[in-house]
Amino acid sequence: MELTGADIVVKCLQDEGIDYIFGYPGGAALHIYDALYRQDKVKHILVRHEQGASHAADGYARATGKPGVVLVTSGPGITNAVTGIATAYMDSIPLVVISGQVPTHLIGDDAFQEVDAVGITRPCVKHNFLVKDVKDLAMTMKKAFFVASSGRPGPVLIDVPKDVTANKTEYMYPRSVKMRSYAPVVRGHPKQIRKAADLLLNAKRPIIYTGGGVVSADAEETLRELVQLLGYPCTNTLMGLGAYPYNDSLFLGMLGMHGTYEANMAMHDCDVMLAVGARFDDRITGDLSKFSPFAKIVHVDIDPSSIGKNVKVEIPIVGDAKSILEDLVKELHSRKQQPEPGALKQWWKQIDEWRGIDCLNYDRNSEKIKPQYVVEKLHEVTQGKAFVTSDVGQHQMWAAQFYGFDKTRRWINSGGLGTMGFGLPSAMGVQLAYPDDLVCCITGEASIIMCIQELSTCKQYDLPIKIINLNNRYMGMVRQWQEFFYDRRYSHSYMDALPDFVALSESFGHRGLLVEKPSDVEGALKEAFAMRDQLVFLDFITDQAENVYPMIAAGKGHNEMHLNPGSGEPPQERELA
Amino acid sequence: MRHIISILLENEAGALSRVAGLFSARGYNIESLTVAPTEDSTLSRMTIVTAGSDDVIEQIVKQLNKLVDVVKLQELTEGAHIERELMLAKVKATGDAREEIKRLVDIFRGRIIDVTDSTYTLELTGTVEKLDAFVKALDMTEIIEVIRSGVTGIARGERALSA
Numbered sequence: 035m036e037l038t039g040a041d042i043v044v045k046c047l048q049d050e051g052i053d054y055i056f057g058y059p060g061g062a063a064l065h066i067y068d069a070l071y072r073q074d075k076v077k078h079i080l081v082r083h084e085q086g087a088s089h090a091a092d093g094y095a096r097a098t099g100k101p102g103v104v105l106v107t108s109g110p111g112i113t114n115a116v117t118g119i120a121t122a123y124m125d126s127i128p129l130v131v132i133s134g135q136v137p138t139h140l141i142g143d144d145a146f147q148e149v150d151a152v153g154i155t156r157p158c159v160k161h162n163f164l165v166k167d168v169k170d171l172a173m174t175m176k177k178a179f180f181v182a183s184s185g186r187p188g189p190v191l192i193d194v195p196k197d198v199t200a201n202k203t204e205y206m207y208p209r210s211v212k213m214r215s216y217a218p219v220v221r222g223h224p225k226q227i228r229k230a231a232d233l234l235l236n237a238k239r240p241i242i243y244t245g246g247g248v249v250s251a252d253a254e255e256t257l258r259e260l261v262q263l264l265g266y267p268c269t270n271t272l273m274g275l276g277a278y279p280y281n282d283s284l285f286l287g288m289l290g291m292h293g294t295y296e297a298n299m300a301m302h303d304c305d306v307m308l309a310v311g312a313r314f315d316d317r318i319t320g321d322l323s324k325f326s327p328f329a330k331i332v333h334v335d336i337d338p339s340s341i342g343k344n345v346k347v348e349i350p351i352v353g354d355a356k357s358i359l360e361d362l363v364k365e366l367h368s369r370k371q372q373p374e375p376g377a378l379k380q381w382w383k384q385i386d387e388w389r390g391i392d393c394l395n396y397d398r399n400s401e402k403i404k405p406q407y408v409v410e411k412l413h414e415v416t417q418g419k420a421f422v423t424s425d426v427g428q429h430q431m432w433a434a435q436f437y438g439f440d441k442t443r444r445w446i447n448s449g450g451l452g453t454m455g456f457g458l459p460s461a462m463g464v465q466l467a468y469p470d471d472l473v474c475c476i477t478g479e480a481s482i483i484m485c486i487q488e489l490s491t492c493k494q495y496d497l498p499i500k501i502i503n504l505n506n507r508y509m510g511m512v513r514q515w516q517e518f519f520y521d522r523r524y525s526h527s528y529m530d531a532l533p534d535f536v537a538l539s540e541s542f543g544h545r546g547l548l549v550e551k552p553s554d555v556e557g558a559l560k561e562a563f564a565m566r567d568q569l570v571f572l573d574f575i576t577d578q579a580e581n582v583y584p585m586i587a588a589g590k591g592h593n594e595m596h597l598n599p600g601s602g603e604p605p606q607e608r609e610l611a
Numbered sequence: 612m613r614h615i616i617s618i619l620l621e622n623e624a625g626a627l628s629r630v631a632g633l634f635s636a637r638g639y640n641i642e643s644l645t646v647a648p649t650e651d652s653t654l655s656r657m658t659i660v661t662a663g664s665d666d667v668i669e670q671i672v673k674q675l676n677k678l679v680d681v682v683k684l685q686e687l688t689e690g691a692h693i694e695r696e697l698m699l700a701k702v703k704a705t706g707d708a709r710e711e712i713k714r715l716v717d718i719f720r721g722r723i724i725d726v727t728d729s730t731y732t733l734e735l736t737g738t739v740e741k742l743d744a745f746v747k748a749l750d751m752t753e754i755i756e757v758i759r760s761g762v763t764g765i766a767r768g769e770r771a772l773s774a
Contacts, residue, residue, distance in 0.1 A: 152625055153628070156625075156628065156629060156632055157632060157636050160679070161679040161680075162625075164624070164625070181679060213679070214682055214774060215620070215621055215679060215680055215681055215682040216679050337677065338673050338676070338677075339670065339673035339674050339676075339677050342666070342669060342670075343670060
């Protein structure tokens, strides 16, 4: 049967098994919106700004592992979505973005709401397509889903001119697709895996450092098996939290700029590092010339260009993290050799000494609400079972340090691009995917304002998200840098003229709670979570002067951390070879 | 170090800008770039001359391979290869210079492909060095314009780049 391009778009989504799409209509997308109207399999979530659509689809994708789908119109529709596309690109999140385009005969004429969507998004998508013929539409949709969700995942844009959505052709959705120019490697090279096993078994000061790749490969079980088999310390990046349980004794916490003292010191002193699905970015490594000077590195990554980009590695292994970790576990089981117990004991003794300084210590007797305390209490009240999204800044780091994750896909934040405004819309995507689970958005008063309009979307679809606003009346991370590196010249980091967040959320039809005293924190959280069907905005008035510790300042090494004034004395440095 | 990377890519709108965009976004340098369809009209062949340390070249190769439109690529400078560039030059040709330019063109095995009373248009192919040498040797006359195609190349022997 012949279908219009618009119906084909919607049929493809149905055949791909898509339940939710996030979007905002406009002229060039109207045929597609009409096709959506005439069916009820694919549910469309109407956001209030296209940035919200791409973040919501992104949150959905991060929580479920399935590609998120965005539908926007041409011109400002797609340009507004770009921030969300770039956010997904930096964190390797599968998105399929469908944008309307002016009719083919008007392309290049500076037509109303025309923008070169393919050109504008090119640097921040894994791939993109302009569909000029309705006959190519179904195949292009199939390719888009295939490219977005295979290999190293990422966003893919399909730009569809309005006349293409009106033209008709036979519809047939391809079952599979092969592309001669795109064939990601899955299995790791067996010889490399054997070499990695040799290196790991002979390590004296090993560390296992894993990132978002373990999350996207669903390799957490295998990672845990490997870590426990070897008894080696494990640290996760900001993007990889949850891959190893926060409360296991082999876990050193997060590493990097605001990572724990023990994780960063162990990274610095290690002699063998197994890096899995992590890309040695600057927030992890600090000064590259001072990075892990004694380490021989095994780097497992599905993207060959991530390997050797920033740091030289001894043993590169290209492939899917899960498949490679499984092969590595098998290889280790087949060996008689065990890690040397004496050296390992010595290493753990050193790590425990580092742990002893209690780097995440904060003032628990303060009369002001400490943001760390709110996050800890949130963990208690939700029993650590909530999905936690965040925006960007101090609150994001406190959420990462203090919530404690024991599953992947529960911690949802913009790690690579660092997009303020991400938290609330991404929480919408998570809540739609998991309607019966607890979803909280840990945010700050500066970030939340950036996509505050989505409170309206939350009302329309009854999304009972709990917003944890750590309100310090500053762009906290900016203020912290200004305190440390700009002689306390707080240039434009003060959030003057803030709204009354309780009244604001109530005006959107939600509940709001203002919390000003530490003794009220727990009660307010319990009260909010008791309102199962309500979005509750908890406005915590927190200590303005609180800083995120530990901190590796830009250009410093892992062993040059700025510690919390309340932490213990760092142990003496040892001579290492 | 100078490197020549030969790329087979899908002959699709936008493929060139993906490659060019990658070089500018990541700060890699392009000395020259040539591109045209191959005998298979669905494929284009691109030749890029670039320069960088071994680490940079390794990243360039990996990043190019990552582009979905790139089918295959080959680093020509890794093995024996032939490279050629085409040059067209319009020069002033009057009086004694007329004869001298003709002799020079013969020596360099070029051709005169257009003539007026006062000008010659010359065609020359060869390596970059040969073309440079020719331009230098043309100092007896005034050069009106010079157009160079940029380098293309192919591997020697059995080594080939095909889909």
